[in-house]
Amino acid sequence: MNEDPALDDLYDLRDLRESEAWLHAAGRGALDQDDQLGTGFRALLRGLDHEVALLAPLPESVEIALFEALSGRAVPAGHPTPESRPAARSRGGRQVRRGVLVAGVTATLVAGVAGVAAASPGSWLYPVRQTVLGQSASATPDELDAASHVLDLIESDITAAQDAGGIRDATREDLATRLGEIHAVIEAGSGDAADALRDRWTRDDLVLIALPRLADAQPPAS
Amino acid sequence: VANADVEQLLHDAARGDRDALGLVVMTVRPAVYRYCRSRMWDQEAAEDVAQDVLVALFASLPRQDEPVRDLDAFAITIASRQVAAAHRRRAAQDETPDSELSDVVDTAPGPELVMDHEDDVRRLHLLLEHLTPVQREVVLLRVVNGLSAEDTGTVLGMTAGAIRVMQHRALTRLRTLALREVAV
Numbered sequence: 001m002n003e004d005p006a007l008d009d010l011y012d013l014r015d016l017r018e019s020e021a022w023l024h025a026a027g028r029g030a031l032d033q034d035d036q037l038g039t040g041f042r043a044l045l046r047g048l049d050h051e052v053a054l055l056a057p058l059p060e061s062v063e064i065a066l067f068e069a070l071s072g073r074a075v076p077a078g079h080p081t082p083e084s085r086p087a088a089r090s091r092g093g094r095q096v097r098r099g100v101l102v103a104g105v106t107a108t109l110v111a112g113v114a115g116v117a118a119a120s121p122g123s124w125l126y127p128v129r130q131t132v133l134g135q136s137a138s139a140t141p142d143e144l145d146a147a148s149h150v151l152d153l154i155e156s157d158i159t160a161a162q163d164a165g166g167i168r169d170a171t172r173e174d175l176a177t178r179l180g181e182i183h184a185v186i187e188a189g190s191g192d193a194a195d196a197l198r199d200r201w202t203r204d205d206l207v208l209i210a211l212p213r214l215a216d217a218q219p220p221a222s
Numbered sequence: 223v224a225n226a227d228v229e230q231l232l233h234d235a236a237r238g239d240r241d242a243l244g245l246v247v248m249t250v251r252p253a254v255y256r257y258c259r260s261r262m263w264d265q266e267a268a269e270d271v272a273q274d275v276l277v278a279l280f281a282s283l284p285r286q287d288e289p290v291r292d293l294d295a296f297a298i299t300i301a302s303r304q305v306a307a308a309h310r311r312r313a314a315q316d317e318t319p320d321s322e323l324s325d326v327v328d329t330a331p332g333p334e335l336v337m338d339h340e341d342d343v344r345r346l347h348l349l350l351e352h353l354t355p356v357q358r359e360v361v362l363l364r365v366v367n368g369l370s371a372e373d374t375g376t377v378l379g380m381t382a383g384a385i386r387v388m389q390h391r392a393l394t395r396l397r398t399l400a401l402r403e404v405a406v
Binding site for chain 2: 015016019020022023024026027028036037039040041042043044045047048051052055058059062063065066067069070071072148149151152153155156159160162163164200
């Protein structure tokens with residue numbers, strides 16, 4: 001991610017790093033004694049460690065089932081197999097999705113150009129605007145990092161919407177605008193990192209389009 | 223046991239080597255049990271589901287195109303489906319009249335629980351209930367299973383960056399709730 005302290009302020013990356021460090025410490029049981037959440041997590045981990053240490057050996061019937069599973073004689077339903085992966089989807093399905101993608105890209109591009117053009121100094125979008133509308137023809141690594149972070153936020157919001165069973169119109173519009181805002185930067189990037197961002201952008205855009213509408217009266221997903 | 227060694231052990235186990243099978247089980251069972259147990263209040267039910275996960279895992283491994291990069295993360299992906307299925311069975315059981323009850327996994331709290339006696343754990347679970355299901359899953363995968371943001375993303379089908387955003391929001395919410403609890 002970005003190492004520029006000024007941009008850190010804009011994108012809250014330090015907060016994210018702090019949370020990352022906290023979770024890492026929590027997983028190792030290394031939180032401060034006075035940490036408010038630490039007490040509960042320490043107790044949870046202690047209880048689990050205790051129970052894991054007391055686990056009885058597997059029954060012979062389970063051991064036999066494991067041998068049979070390994071030798072391919074028993075294949076329980078519902079576990080991942082190469083056949084169940086997305087790569088096995090039909091060509092027709094891909095063509096339909098590509099059609100949806102073109103429509104989505106067109107819509108978000110229109111929104112995106114408007115959003116980028118409106119960005120002013122002080123806005124997190126300003127560096128992006130400079131890239132899109134300024135003299136730079138290709139996106140810099142910092143700008144791609146910034147776009148990547150925006151995608152992180154969007155993906156998190158989309159997941160929250162999926163969690164809630166749908167999305168409100170205002171939220172969908174906001175996310176579509178943000179996707180549009182970074183589209184030009186991502187398209188201006190080159191190399192594997194930019195390719196990966198383009199894949200993520202496409203996926204998020206498709207999922208956003210497919211999310212069912214949530215009535216405005218329902219509480220927002222947090 | 224390193225992942226490369228697991229490949230060899232699985233190969234040996236598939237040919238009937240009990241020691242090899244035992245070593246693989248010893249490697250992956252704790253992570254699977256921890257996952258199941260932290261989402262199911264009944265210890266016995268968690269053990270049963272963990273065993274189902276191992277069988278599904280062992281059936282799945284020989285069918286993968288490429289060696290599994292992280293065995294724990296792969297096992298937990300399977301565990302998440304099995305635990306969800308156990309909860310669905312439990313929900314269906316709750317809606318079934320007593321006379322029609324079949325042999326389904328009981329995920330209800332039992333009096334013998336070690337963790338149920340811990341007020342701190344109970345309080346933590348009450349706090350976690352305020353998170354969205356995905357936020358809760360992210361926090362538990364990171365803390366209880368010690369998965370990295372990358373592996374957590376693999377399990378949940380999200381990127382590591384989105385996981386970091388989500389875990390930050392979850393922690394912020396938990397801290398706010400904990401502060402409110404102290405104030406009360």
